[in-house]
Every structure is written in structure tokens, then in C-alpha cells.
Amino acid sequence: MRRFTLFFLVAFCPLLTSAGVAAAEPVIDTIKRSYESIRDLQGGFRQESVIKELGETKKASGRFFIKKGKMRWEYAEPEKQTIVVSGGEMLVKQAGNAEIMRGKFDAAAYGQTPLALLSGLGDVERDFHVKQEGASAIVLAPKADMGVVRTIRIEIGRGAFPVKTLRLTDIYGNINLFALEGVKINKGIGDEVFVP
Numbered sequence: 001m002r003r004f005t006l007f008f009l010v011a012f013c014p015l016l017t018s019a020g021v022a023a024a025e026p027v028i029d030t031i032k033r034s035y036e037s038i039r040d041l042q043g044g045f046r047q048e049s050v051i052k053e054l055g056e057t058k059k060a061s062g063r064f065f066i067k068k069g070k071m072r073w074e075y076a077e078p079e080k081q082t083i084v085v086s087g088g089e090m091l092v093k094q095a096g097n098a099e100i101m102r103g104k105f106d107a108a109a110y111g112q113t114p115l116a117l118l119s120g121l122g123d124v125e126r127d128f129h130v131k132q133e134g135a136s137a138i139v140l141a142p143k144a145d146m147g148v149v150r151t152i153r154i155e156i157g158r159g160a161f162p163v164k165t166l167r168l169t170d171i172y173g174n175i176n177l178f179a180l181e182g183v184k185i186n187k188g189i190g191d192e193v194f195v196p
Contacts, residue, residue, distance in 0.1 A: 027138045027156055028130070034162050040067040041161060043183035052173040070194040086194045093196040100196050128152075136164075148172065160185050 047060040062075040075081040080095030090105040128140040137155040148170040157164035161183040168176045 027132060027136065027154070030156055030162050031154070034160065037186070038161070039186050040065070040189040041183065041185050042066070042187060042189060043161075044181040045073075046179045046181065048175075048177045048179075050175040052175075065189050065193050067189050067191075067194070070191070072194055082196050084194055084196050091196045159183065 042063070042065045044063050045061065049058045049060075050056075051058065059078070060075050061077050062073060064074070065072040070086040071084070073083040075083075082091075082093045084091045084093075085105050088105055090103050092101040092103075093099075127144070127146075128142055131139045131141075133139050133153065136157070137153055140152040140154070142149055149168060150171050151169045153165075153167040153169075154163060155165040155167075156162040161180075163180060163183075165180070166178045170176075
């Protein structure tokens, strides 16, 4: 499950803090417009991780909650686990274990953090080469070293929150795909949600 935790952080870290070049403006503009009024975000996710070296595909699913500066990921399958990031600290609690693992959440250590999800898309041009892929996706490739990230593909769909899938390919050829489902925005998530 620690590998899922790392994939989760890497997959969401680089993505949601950047903007695009002229060729990718339609998708970038759609995403940026949706971010302008978001105060909080919640929904479900399905995660599929293809670990090339092991020849394995792992699947997970659960719910997520994000509020500016805070997030909570509740994995329901394959095993229950909760990840909370708040105030520069990351807490991980696994079902059946009373102990909570604590660590510093250093944005620099994970590239650009998923907390930026509610901070808009920032300046993708500064950090990524952006390529439009069809009418509904962009592919981001880091301009400088960003840990294990090789590319991130963002596919948009319809709805108040347009990000449909996030696909991270790392330098080892591993692929981590997040499909977001039933996303709701601005439901007034309380701070009590962000404790393990």
C-alpha cells in the first residue's frame, strides 16, 4: 500500500498547478475556468497502477476531499487506508492499525503538490512542455527534473469540474491512472474532515 501512497502523491502533485501554451489553450482554458470558483472538492476515484518491473496491475478505489491547503484520500479497496495532508504534515492510517504514520509533507519533495488543485493551475509553461492531444486532453512533460515523473496526461469531460482522468507515466515505464467520479464542488467541507 505504500507504493499506492507514493503513486497517489506523484500523480496528483505535478498536475494541478500549471497552465499551457497556445496549442493547448482550449483544454487549459476549460480547466482554469472551472478552478476559479472552487473552494472545496469531493468525489470518488478509481486508481489503476501498472508496475512494469513486476508485470503487475494493482487497482484501488475510494473517496477524496480537497479544500485549499488540505486533502483527504480514503482508500476503500484493496485495503482500507486514509491519507490526510494538512498544515505541512502527512498522516497515513491503515485499517486495523491503531498507529498513525506521520511525516512532513514537503511540496518540493513531491514536485508541485496536489494541494494546488484549488489554487488554480499556476504556470504550466514554466514547469512543463504542454501538448494538446485531441480535443479533450493535454500531455505535460516536465522541463526540469520532477522526481520520477515523465509525463502527465489530463483528460477532461463534462461537468462543473472538468478533469476526468489523470495518467502519470514515470521514468521506469510505470503508469498510474486516476479516474475521478461523482465530483462535487463547493459543498462546504468542514475542517473536521481533515483529521485521520
